[in-house]
Amino acid sequence: MAFSIYTPTMAATRDRIIVATNELFRRHGYNGTSLSQISEAAEATIGSIYHFFPGGKEALGVVVIDTTAGIYRELFESIAADSPDPHSAFQSFFASAGEVLKASNFIDPCPIGTIAREVANTNEALRQAAERAFNSWIASVELYLITAGIDPHSAGDLAVMFVTTVEGTFVVSRTLRSTAPLEAAARHIVTAIDVAPRPTQTTAR
Amino acid sequence: MAFSIYTPTMAATRDRIIVATNELFRRHGYNGTSLSQISEAAEATIGSIYHFFPGGKEALGVVVIDTTAGIYRELFESIAADSPDPHSAFQSFFASAGEVLKASNFIDPCPIGTIAREVANTNEALRQAAERAFNSWIASVELYLITAGIDPHSAGDLAVMFVTTVEGTFVVSRTLRSTAPLEAAARHIVTAIDVAPRPTQTTAR
DNA sequence: GTCTATAATTTGATAGAC
DNA sequence: GTCTATCAAATTATAGAC
Numbered sequence: 001m002a003f004s005i006y007t008p009t010m011a012a013t014r015d016r017i018i019v020a021t022n023e024l025f026r027r028h029g030y031n032g033t034s035l036s037q038i039s040e041a042a043e044a045t046i047g048s049i050y051h052f053f054p055g056g057k058e059a060l061g062v063v064v065i066d067t068t069a070g071i072y073r074e075l076f077e078s079i080a081a082d083s084p085d086p087h088s089a090f091q092s093f094f095a096s097a098g099e100v101l102k103a104s105n106f107i108d109p110c111p112i113g114t115i116a117r118e119v120a121n122t123n124e125a126l127r128q129a130a131e132r133a134f135n136s137w138i139a140s141v142e143l144y145l146i147t148a149g150i151d152p153h154s155a156g157d158l159a160v161m162f163v164t165t166v167e168g169t170f171v172v173s174r175t176l177r178s179t180a181p182l183e184a185a186a187r188h189i190v191t192a193i194d195v196a197p198r199p200t201q202t203t204a205r
Numbered sequence: 206m207a208f209s210i211y212t213p214t215m216a217a218t219r220d221r222i223i224v225a226t227n228e229l230f231r232r233h234g235y236n237g238t239s240l241s242q243i244s245e246a247a248e249a250t251i252g253s254i255y256h257f258f259p260g261g262k263e264a265l266g267v268v269v270i271d272t273t274a275g276i277y278r279e280l281f282e283s284i285a286a287d288s289p290d291p292h293s294a295f296q297s298f299f300a301s302a303g304e305v306l307k308a309s310n311f312i313d314p315c316p317i318g319t320i321a322r323e324v325a326n327t328n329e330a331l332r333q334a335a336e337r338a339f340n341s342w343i344a345s346v347e348l349y350l351i352t353a354g355i356d357p358h359s360a361g362d363l364a365v366m367f368v369t370t371v372e373g374t375f376v377v378s379r380t381l382r383s384t385a386p387l388e389a390a391a392r393h394i395v396t397a398i399d400v401a402p403r404p405t406q407t408t409a410r
Numbered sequence: 411g412t413c414t415a416t417a418a419t420t421t422g423a424t425a426g427a428c
Numbered sequence: 429g430t431c432t433a434t435c436a437a438a439t440t441a442t443a444g445a446c
Contacts (some may be wrong), residue, residue: 029283029323095325116380130380146334160389168373175321175335184365
């Protein structure tokens with residue numbers, strides 16, 4: 001499966017607004033994106049934006065975060081389901097993330113971390129949405145690792161580390177315009193997976 | 206001050222502007238911080254800001270990034286110099302980062318990653334400043350690890366991974382308002398350091 | 411070096427016709 | 429649901445007196 005957040009056939013106005021906002025947030029962040037830009041990119045008037053999101057820019061931001069979080073969680077679960085083991089699952093995830101970065105000329109693959117840093121101390125609704133996103137990813141990865149036979153305590157640590165690594169490599173790789181940080185982190189994650197204790201199985205990998 | 210191009214007031218005001226801007230960027234990011242806020246926090250008029258930074262907000266941002274990058278690099282090098290080995294150096298770094306996060310009620314410890322994500326695709330001067338910051342940290346950590354006897358190739362990977370991990374844990378820990386992600390990442394970094402090859406067993410460990 | 415005043419735009423948001 | 433018109437406030441930046 002392609003490493004993309006876009007879903008096909010989006011015609012409804014509300015969906016166009018969400019998709020356009022997501023794209024703009026990826027490039028300019030939350031504070032750097034104006035409603036007029038969203039209106040133009042979504043081909044919807046400001047009036048339409050307020051019709052679907054009476055709470056304005058903040059309410060729209062919450063929906064964008066929740067939607068994007070779900071798409072990324074499903075992307076990970078899809079890659080995991082198609083992989084023979086955690087080692088190759090994580091390898092695939094980082095490999096396709098790197099390809100998307102390069103193909104998009106190092107546009108941010110995901111707006112959630114950016115928004116989190118911008119508003120974590122000033123907008124509680126958006127901060128909580130980002131918290132839901134991170135927690136849902138951690139829970140999904142943790143469950144997958146446990147199901148794959150990894151010691152539950154190690155699985156929790158590895159899941160947290162995976163999410164922090166994704167966030168960290170996205171900033172650094174994007175800023176340096178190089179996938180090298182992504183690849184270095186992938187090697188380390190995969191090694192950590194390999195050496196994690198597996199109570200019900202002896203061989204790693 | 207006949208023989209100096211700097212007057213006392215000049216240095217003081219310029220310094221106040223840089224420090225105040227750094228603090229505001231940590232809380233609200235680059236686009237979320239206005240010159241009027243900076244003016245108020247620095248107790249300097251808008252006219253003074255433009256006197257010291259004719260390039261306006263962008264030029265001020267570049268100086269803030271470069272200054273902060275140097276402070277953080279020196280902080281790491283100071284902790285490294287005071288530690289008996291890389292294992293405890295990294296442990297100390299993450300431990301004190303966690304204390305700073307808690308003590309500040311999870312304000313962002315560093316504005317650079319936030320700015321990088323906000324402007325990496327729209328402001329080349331700021332993106333390059335962030336790139337300089339990341340690269341200087343990576344180079345500093347790499348040199349330290351090599352000096353400590355770690356295999357040069359591993360040292361490069363570990364240095365990159367350290368910087369990405371710092372960035373990733375700062376976002377996630379701050380958003381979740383918990384130092385747990387920071388601690389989980391610290392455990393893995395320390396383990397990676399422990400298992401890294403040491404070809405010349407001179408001063409390692 | 412510092413200050414006030416202000417220019418020129420843009421912002422998020424609202425009202426009401428259709 | 430979509431549209432135009434518009435609001436008050438805030439934005440970066442400049443000019444010029446002191």
